[in-house]
Amino acid sequence: MSKIQQAKFFVTVNHLVDLPKESIPEIAFAGRSNAGKSTAINILCNQKRLAFSSKTPGRTQHINYFCIPDKEDVPLGHLVDLPGYGYARVDFNIKAHWEKLLSTYLQERAQLKGMVLIVDSRRGFTDLDRNMLAWFCPTGKPVHVLVTKADKLNQSEKALVLKSVGDELKSLNSNNPKFGLLTAQLFSSIKRLGIEEADDLVCNWLGFSEDTQIIST
Numbered sequence: 001m002s003k004i005q006q007a008k009f010f011v012t013v014n015h016l017v018d019l020p021k022e023s024i025p026e027i028a029f030a031g032r033s034n035a036g037k038s039t040a041i042n043i044l045c046n047q048k049r050l051a052f053s054s055k056t057p058g059r060t061q062h063i064n065y066f067c068i069p070d071k072e073d074v075p076l077g078h079l080v081d082l083p084g085y086g087y088a089r090v091d092f093n094i095k096a097h098w099e100k101l102l103s104t105y106l107q108e109r110a111q112l113k114g115m116v117l118i119v120d121s122r123r124g125f126t127d128l129d130r131n132m133l134a135w136f137c138p139t140g141k142p143v144h145v146l147v148t149k150a151d152k153l154n155q156s157e158k159a160l161v162l163k164s165v166g167d168e169l170k171s172l173n174s175n176n177p178k179f180g181l182l183t184a185q186l187f188s189s190i191k192r193l194g195i196e197e198a199d200d201l202v203c204n205w206l207g208f209s210e211d212t213q214i215i216s217t
């Protein structure tokens with residue numbers, strides 16, 4: 001069983017000063033709203049409602065922390081669910097608050113080991129996704145893109161979107177030698193495609209080894 005399946009809700013944060021002080025590794029999940037982020041987190045953690053999406057803009061501007069405990073309930077790592085972006089009708093003040101929270105978190109959070117960026121396979125990268133990359137990549141930390149809802153595409157469409165996302169990441173990497181590793185994979189929560197690959201990567205970024213002690217059920 002994957003270690004991240006032990007994840008449980010830890011805290012909701014709406015201001016940078018309230019970010020957890022523990023110096024344990026964390027992985028951020030980011031993406032446009034409706035891209036499939038909550039579903040991907042739930043599938044990876046094998047839980048039905050760990051992360052849940054809200055279609056109400058005012059209620060989705062928070063950062064949610066999930067904690068992965070060891071068998072003494074001491075936190076070993078955090079999964080961080082960032083607010084979904086891209087709502088058409090968001091109040092200016094909410095948008096400004098969101099941008100400040102997100103950009104500062106991504107640029108300055110020392111505990112952050114990598115970003116999993118959720119991109120809907122039918123849209124590919126949008127400019128808002130590119131903003132996230134522009135904020136985060138200069139830290140030199142890795143990004144892994146989950147190209148979600150791959151079940152909605154046929155084989156050639158899947159190959160095309162993966163190539164287009166991969167080409168854009170490659171060009172970012174080759175133009176910016178200080179950027180970390182930027183990778184992508186196809187993902188489908190419905191068809192359970194790419195789950196093992198994504199799980200291995202998250203566990204690896206969190207520094208979990210095979211013998212990391214975790215509660216077993």
Ligand code: GDP
Binds near residue numbers: 031039054191
């Ligand atoms: P979020 O706003 O990024 O958290 O998106 P959600 O996880 O709430 O998903 C948005 C919608 O896409 C929901 O109706 C999900 O059921 C659907 N969805 C999520 N993942 C997949 C997937 O892999 N395949 C398909 N076909 N639909 C998905």
